[in-house]
Amino acid sequence: MNKIWIINANIVLENQILNNGFLEMSGGKITVIDQMDNCPSLASIENVIDCQLKGYIIPGMIDIHVHGALGHDFMDADQICYSKMAKYLASEGITAFLATTMTAPMSEIEATIEELSSYYKNQPTAVAEMLGIHLEGPFINGAKKGAQPEEYILKPNVQQFNDLYDKSQQSIRLVTFAPEEDSNFELLKELTSKGIIASIGHSDADYHTAIHALKAGITHATHLFNGMSGLHHRDPGVVGAVLLAEDVYVEVIPDNIHFHKDLLPMVYKMTGLDRLLVITDGIRAKGMPDGMYSLGGNEVEVINNQCIQRKTGSLAGSVLNMNTARKNIEEWLTLSIVEQMRLVSLNQAVHLGFDKRKGSIALGKDADVVWLNEEGEVEKTFCLGNLAFEKG
The missing domain is CATH 3.20.20.140 (Metal-dependent hydrolases)
Incomplete structure (x- = not known):
């Protein structure tokens, strides 16, 4: 399964918001969560979603x-x-x-x-x-x-x-x-x-x-x-x-x-x-x-x-x-x-009893993530790292 990166994102974690962060999804799991300062160069890589700091990435x-x-x-x-x-x-x-x-x-x-x-x-x-x-x-x-x-x-x-x-x-x-x-x-x-x-x-x-x-x-x-x-x-x-x-x-x-x-x-x-x-x-x-x-x-x-x-x-x-x-x-x-x-x-x-793999954005959990845009509407939904919905 191809890797997918979500960058320049406000990521809603279990107890806080990671502002200006990025995450990597691979093999149906969340494999990296970090600040954009630590993001590798992705200029020539496909499957990069740039949120431009708009809205939130939520579980x-x-x-x-x-x-x-x-x-x-x-x-x-x-x-x-x-x-x-x-x-x-x-x-x-x-x-x-x-x-x-x-x-x-x-x-x-x-x-x-x-x-x-x-x-x-x-x-x-x-x-x-x-x-x-x-x-x-x-x-x-x-x-x-x-x-x-x-x-x-x-x-x-x-x-x-x-x-x-x-x-x-x-x-x-x-x-x-x-x-x-x-x-x-x-x-x-x-x-x-x-x-x-x-x-x-x-x-x-x-x-x-x-x-x-x-x-x-x-x-x-x-x-x-x-x-x-x-x-x-x-x-x-x-x-x-x-x-x-x-x-x-x-x-x-x-x-x-x-x-x-x-x-x-x-x-x-x-x-x-x-x-x-x-x-x-x-x-x-x-x-x-x-x-x-x-x-x-x-x-x-x-x-x-x-x-x-x-x-x-x-x-x-x-x-x-x-x-x-x-x-x-x-x-x-x-x-x-x-x-x-x-x-x-x-x-x-x-x-x-599914909280070890669902319910929040964390390393090793299922790549079930949603991008809410600035209006609070669903922009994209990923289920186990697969794009399941895209607005428009």
Whole structure:
């Protein structure tokens, strides 16, 4: 693989910005990071990108909750569609993701899992990397189903999950389920024994039950405020339990649709930088014009960035662009570019156990880097050192 140099760049490292620096990418890894004063002469060398000190070089963003994009959905069980979605995600500055499923007939979930596991083992280059599967449903509570089809919701079942896990070739990384429906927390115990992230979501648990579930091994909360019992002064619910916990990672969809933007500072004060995870919850309408789309076999109408299930009036995912989400948290929380990277990249990598190779720009890590121009837009995206997106 040819070497690529990025020069005259403001490089966002894990805890600081290296101004007027350069980096070298080779063999899919970051092999050199240094000041421009120490840069070798590259006048006669190809594959040199001169940032001219404009914008920032940031680590690639990681979306751990995305269902689809560009007219496709991971539940389509089509590897050609998967590669198209992965290519599109790079345009948002996403270099890695978890392919997210949803509640459906078990036969459809099984078919999806098998296709995803096959794709996972033989991924194309120059696209965002699939890090595994996020199983959202079918083991949820119908009272908080949101856009998940109620007729296919199942009680948590260890044997059914293990069948899916085997079909996934052990690539399921995260499971969203309702622990109050889980008899004696049997599924929760199974997830923790396998090192799979157990997430409370689409759950109507009261505060007491939620606290017990957190103590039993829940370490993640799926799309905070949405699909869970809310904060009430006599029952803090799932929202209260996860915000008060000290070791639970919390997903947020910062689009000012799934929750009011003025709530984000409150959430941030309780979670700090280390427990907040920005996601998009994107559906097949992401990157597409307004109109009618399908999700879980139901019609979804997209108008002015809102995705509404026609049948129930429920919100049905989003069309949020990950870089727009980053800009929103920059504005709403007044975060520095270094701090933003924790919420869109590093926290995800740490939580998934991929931080030795992803989540920040450092020597030896994957060459997943994004050039944000002076307007904060994605200029170029590199996935494992391959150019995956170039503006224009």
